[in-house]
Amino acid sequence: MTTVGPLEDQLTADFYHFESLLPDEERKILLKARTFLRDEIKPLVNDAWAKAELPPELMEKFRGSGLVALGYEGYGEHKPAVSHLLGGMLAMELARTDASVCTFFGVHNDLGLSTFHTGGSEEQRERFLPALAALDKVAAFALTEPEGGSDVAGGMRTTARREGDTWVLNGAKKWIGNATFADLVVVFARDVEDDQVKAFVVEKGTPGFRPEKIEGKIALRIVQNAEITLTDVRVPEADRLQRINDFRDVAEILRQTRGGVAWMSLGVMIGAYELALEYVKERQAFGRPLAGFQMVQDHLVKCLGNITACWGMLVQLARLQDSGIFRDRDSALAKAFVASRMRESVAWCREVLGGNGILLDHDVARFFADAEALYSYEGTREMQTLIVGKAITGESAFV
Known part of the structure; x- marks a missing residue:
């Protein structure tokens, strides 16, 4: 480096x-x-x-x-x-x-x-x-399904049926990052015997495993997302991850990564803000830099306020993780709040660039588009809100 x-x-x-x-x-x-x-x-x-x-x-x-x-x-x-x-x-x-x-x-x-x-x-x-x-092999994580996003915990349709020392997987997954080229794909499936979710390592090229790249995305275009079809995919018991035996084990992994998406959202905000700030210092209008106009400064200060507030929240979230008292509600609030502030901030950054804000050459357009994906994935704002709402009221509002 x-x-x-x-x-x-x-x-x-x-x-x-x-x-x-x-x-x-x-x-x-x-x-x-x-x-x-x-x-x-x-x-x-x-x-x-x-x-x-x-x-x-x-x-x-x-x-x-x-x-x-x-x-x-x-x-x-x-x-x-x-x-x-x-x-x-x-x-x-x-x-x-x-x-x-x-x-x-x-x-x-x-x-x-x-x-x-x-x-x-x-x-x-x-x-x-x-x-x-060593990155000699690339991993992918296949949880989301074509007909199930936030409700996949209770509605997983991909099944696993055990035959001796082999499992047979059938079903479909969608939006699976890296899956078009990954060497090892962890596929989550519901065991038809005990109705519990388990995890299986499927190697690239396994018969019946067919990933197809999702085309036409307006966000995260570099990510190679795939829709996966599994038709009688056979996986040995030795390649079933032994310590994932129900969805609670899966949720433990997601609890950690959800906080990571909040940090990502902060990064997108910062990237767009820095580019917008640099642009308005150089761009001239009416004979002076855009940076000297009140409304431009207002947008930039609102962005900086969002960045600073979110950064402070995430610092404390990291401290909770390091202390071992980290809970689902903590990452849920962070993801919901930071992703929402990101969405409005990148819009302000795009706005101060005017027409150039939609050109890839100025980078802000990329952050503006990509923010839409981060806003939704790893749990929508609505789902995270219900998690926090239940925590503070004691009442579940899930349908």
């Missing part, structure tokens, strides 16, 4: 100096990641977004970045343990560069590695994690 700059170098959006809360060693990791993403990844983004393709060289660049499997110890190359605060700020930094790249990385590194690490037996960890940690 490229050598980092001085520790006092911080983002213009970090108005309250949140990065200073990181210990020096973790801040160095964050700044290295920032330099790597700026120099190696950002130049690839707009062309890839326009083509709706994942650049093949992106994988090789990430292999040498030191970011993959950061915080996972004991499997493959030794990686230092990191705090949840650093993990969140790294997700923010990835999304500040590009939300699609962050999603690709998060599916592999957070959902993928976390599922194997949390749900696998010791033997399965030793077998799968070294290749995933």
Whole structure:
């Protein structure tokens, strides 16, 4: 990775100096990641977004970045343990560069590695994690179905039927990131015997496993989402993740990653804000910079207020995670609030660019479009609101 700059170098959006809360060693990791993403990844983004393709060289660049499997110890190359605060700020930094790249990385590194690490037996960890940690193999996480999003816990239609030491999977999945090319896809299916959700590792090329790329997306275009059809897919019992035996085990993984999406939403806000700020300082109207107009400053200050409020919320969320008293309601409130503030902030950023705000060349358009996907995935605002609403009232309003 490229050598980092001085520790006092911080983002213009970090108005309250949140990065200073990181210990020096973790801040160095964050700044290295920032330099790597700026120099190696950002130049690839707009062309890839326009083509709706994942650049093949992106994988090789990430292999040498030191970011993959950061915080996972004991499997493959030794990686230092990191705090949840650093993990969140790294997700923010990835999304500040590009939300699609962050999603690709998060599916592999957070959902993928976390599922194997949390749900696998010791033997399965030793077998799968070294290749995933080295990015020699790519993971995908197949939970969402064509007819089920937020209600997938109680309405999963993909089934698993055991025949001796083999499981037979049938059904379909949708919106599965990385699945068009992933080497290992964790497929969640309902066991027809006990009606509980279990997790199965399906290798690329397995007969009956057919992923098809979803075309025509207006957001996260670099992410290779797939609709998967499973027809009598046979998976050995040895490839059923042994510590995932009902949906509560799946929910434990999602509880951790939902907070990550809130950090991503913060990163998208910051990315759009920085670009808008740079633009209005350079763009002239009526003989002076746009930055000198009251309404432009109003939009920028509202964005900065949203960024600062959300960053403060997420710092405390990370502290709760590190302290071990983290609950579903905590990540639900963060995801609902930060994603909502992101949605309005990127709209203001697009607005101050005027007509140029819809041009990919100015980058803000990409953040504006990608925000729509983040606003919905890992649980809609409405679903997160019901989780928090139940927590504060004691009454369930779920249908």
